[in-house]
Amino acid sequence: MIILIINNVVILAGIGGFLAMLLVIADYFLANYGDCNIDINQGKKKFTVKGGSSLLSSLAEKMVFIPSACGGKGTCGLCKVKLLKEIGPVLPTEKPYLDKDELKNGVRLSCQIKVKQDIFIHIPEALFSIKKFRGKVERIIDYTYDIKGVYIKLDEPKNIEFKAGQYVQLESKKYGKVKQVVSRAYSMSSPPFEEDKIELIIRLVPDGIMTNYVHKQLHQGDDISFTGPYGEFFIRDSKADMIFVAGGSGMAPFKSILADLEKQQSKRRIVYLFGARTEKDLFLVDEMRHFEDTLADFTFIPVLSQADEDSDWKGKKGYIPPILKDYVKDPDNTEGYLCGSPGLLAVTEKEMHKLGIKNVYYDSFG
């Protein structure tokens, strides 16, 4: 009797599963949603797409890139857009990523919305200028034991326009246990005038999906893609003194900024404090010394927090925040630019404000 019941349950479940699969296949091959219009920011941008795909991919097809870290798999919750006209209930796959206000205001995950009708959305206008780039890894440099520089030669489009200090979202590929594509933010370290390539400086983060991809899977000649440029971290147009503070791969935007300032023959006073634990963590020192020779008023100061006792290190030792005061001449006429770990950023920003520096800039990368 029990075997008969189990058999019947299994058969019924099988039939149910088969019918569900048929529905999915039929929807994929037979459902025709026709052409659908997408209107962004009340007519600022309008286009027609073939219905049936996700809103995220339909927008990307028309070169409107909504930031997404999981490639549209519904696991990162980043690709939010605001719907200006309701198109149906919020899906259970979206709800965990939306708070009460977002639900009330029509915010949805664009990767989970299927375009079946005309859609009216609102997104930040800055997203209009973002493009998707495809390129090849031209070379990979080992800067330190855990930091690599990755040069990407652009294939399509062939050139990129950006401000020194901005970042891109690099996309990984599936590898090993990683069954999804992810994207992560990295500052460009190459200068804007090298329009046909970019360099990224990437430190290996233990257990990091993207950094393990770059450090262990990526090779010269590999295809790679990214979107960008993003960010508000760039030099403000003024005559103020500038203090740069960075640690580790936070070197990246400053390498780009300094090359750009060199080309502009900037006369501004710049002090660059770079924090590292030991001499093994220092890199691009010769390049920074070169800028000391070519820029009118630039000083590079590496600071080691754990200099080896047997090393002949004659430079600064300790942490950056307590020594900042030694380099600030006129706080009212000084701008702070920071890039590094959140811990270094937070303490340095606090110290700069304490010293009277009001304008402190950095990218938190979300």
Add this chain to the structure above:
Amino acid sequence: MKQTPKEEMIQERLKPGVVTLEGFLGQDKRHYHEIISEDLDRLKSLGKSHGDIAERIQYFTDQAFEFADEAGIVDDHYEIQYQTERGKLISPFMDNVFVPKGFVRLTNLKNGVTVEWTPLNIYMIKQYGFFEGKGSTHRVEPDKLIKAIF
């Protein structure tokens, strides 16, 4: 074990390659409910709650944040270093929470016990009593943690 669709999705997100490279289960083949249940029973026998532990490690983490990624001493005999990282990780528990990346290492200088945790550990311990599966890269053993932080 009968699961809701949400629980099934959570179990998938705890596997390697979804939120982090190595995931949160290690070699543990059990459902996350069983892992949580066993650890909470153990905590009860040790006279602590997951809330007590989360509160304590959050305290150390906040203190260590002020050291700007370098090592420092908190409350005379805890040596602690918080290596902060840029970016955030999403909680695998489908609860719309993003937690900063990073690693905290604490050594109790009185008894020499060293433990490590991540900001995501703190969140998962506080909200769910989830210390991660056996053999997981960032599993924090409740017994060892209690020896180190109390």
